[in-house]
Amino acid sequence: MKKFIIGVVAATAFFVCAIGQAAELRDDHPEFHIVQPGDTLWDISEAFLKSPWLWPEIWHVNEQVDNPHLIFPGDVLALVYIDGQPRITKTNRLPNGTIKLSPKVRELSRGQAITTIPLDAILPFLVSARVVSKEELQHAPYVLAGDEGRLANAQDNKVYVRGIIQPEVSKFAFYREGEVYIDPDTGEELGVEAIHLGAGVKIRSGDPSTIRIEKSVAEVLKGDRLWPTNDEQLRPYYFPHAPTSEVDATIISVYDGVVQIGQYDVVVINRGERDGIEIGHVLTVHQRGKEVEDPYAKDNKNVSDDGAMSRFFKSLVNAKDTVMLPEEEAGTLMIFRTFDKVSLGLVLKAQRPLHVLDKAKTPY
Template sequence: MKKFIVGVMAISALFVCSWTQAAELRDDHPEFHIVQPGDTLWDISEAFLKSPWLWPEIWHVNEQVDNPHLIFPGDVLALVYIDGQPRITKTNRLPNGTVKLSPQVRELSRGQAITTIPLDAILPFLVSARVVSEEELQHAPYVVAGDEGRLANAADNKVYVRGIIEPEVSKFAFYRRGETYIDPDTGEELGVEALHLGAGVKIRSGDPSTIRIEDSVAEVLRGDRIWPTNDEQLRPYYFPHAPTSEVDATIISVYDGVIQIGQYDVVVINRGERDGIEVGHVLTVHQRGKQVEDPYAKDNKNVNEDGSVKRFFKALVNSKDTVTLPDEEAGTMMIFRTFDKVSLGLVLKAQRPLHVMDKAKTPY
């Protein structure tokens, strides 16, 4: 509960901070929008704004009501002007001018509010994604054996685990070593991906403890690691916003092993909490410029700066002149999970195919 309150306070702070960018309306923006089931805040913001991450600048709420920033299906959003500036606000007036009558008591839970992005696209990663250091992996509790001598264990099987130092914890998730993330710019090891195998509950404490596997997406083997699960991560509230400082990151991995990255794919970037990356940061993805052969450079004095000796040796080894094309803006992503040195982002839009090694930068 404490984490939820802190999260809401952080989100609310975004609405009162000063932005260096001005929210600019789309040319084809609507005057009203009736919120439908399945809408996301990102979709609505895209309908009104050229830069959807600037929604906090244009959103106008009644601070006297509970949870004023939450939007529910059925709400009517209207574009109004306050002191000459465009604002989006809730209204009870429908686009045709009639007044929408609402019950005097409207009991809606936070869970019924629209989400900022499609929650089903990131929910598995909120629950299971984990990046750890080599030391954390080495010293994590581990499966020493399966019940009845089983080598591979699945749902409803029992396994025996050593190294649990939090006796009050009862719910755990199983993991196995995955990819080691390396910074392509510095060569630094950024962490190890922990592959999620399933979840279980402790039914007997001791050394070893006994854990019953409740669900599994892969077989649990000897040597696999476990960590406590965190139920508070199941229903987070995100709000997209631009970083306040320059971010120059690189996509270093993509989940599900796809080659071409598209909308709603989850990627890993080589920047994390230590670099100031926050949940909700929106980054522009730039397709890295290719290196292409330039057969015309050698004959153009304005391009070719090689001396005669260098040109001779290049010809001797049949070295070709090349040029690196500029990076091109190709999409938008939002950070939804951060670790110390890396972060996970959801691709919200891809104008062209994205790839590992493409850049992710502060939007302008």
């Protein structure tokens, strides 16, 4: 499996981050930061900024240093002021004032740059996650049978496949139909989760074609579907940034089936590319309000109409014994994979347990 490294491109065009927001430094921000192995751009941004998603607003490209557009372990990041505005930039000057010399014999590649968010938390989803329509699922190639009559097939087994209409394609991934994603607000079907089972290579064309399973994470069964592998669709470089318009999304699913969602869990939201969702978008998660019983609702209904206060109590309950509590800000997630109608996000912070049907909104 080809390994994809999400390097941080520390330049490119500046995003217009959150609506009307300016990057504000933390009270305890450092003046310098020496990048360590294992650092992520999100970690560094959190160290400097109250709102880490505004990093593009404060980053300044220093063309006087090597690899100005990338951040590597060992780089020195300094807080400077340009035209009176705080900026963070790469520098050759260490905190004690000495000059850091870059070894010319060492050539740094994009693959050595620090990652935007923890790579090990999202790599399986970058490579294998797929959301498709029911029509796409129905028209995808499928496993007809296993070699030697096997019902369950694994690595190094051969399977016979029908429906391959692209003779030039030789590498495939195996999938099984999973959860159907439904928009809780509109009832619209947003897509079907395709559960990744493994990968294979075509060793004989025809009807059926013969595919050898090269890697399996689960047994491949009769009726499972195949898709050509398409690594080019992955975007390896991005900045964390806030949407430029109002996003009001809902968490509709969580991978691994956990009940309480926490840090580094991967969630699905009911907004996708058609809604303007981009890789790198940062959203604030709001815990949905619970409906609670008012212990005095019945008493309030029986108060007399004498006086403004009694009329106030009667208007509050309005013949209802329960009250909906307001939403509470509960965490932060970053979008790292988008599809037409849904997107995948990594929970970066959870101040309280999160749940399916919690809201994900533009941060302010």
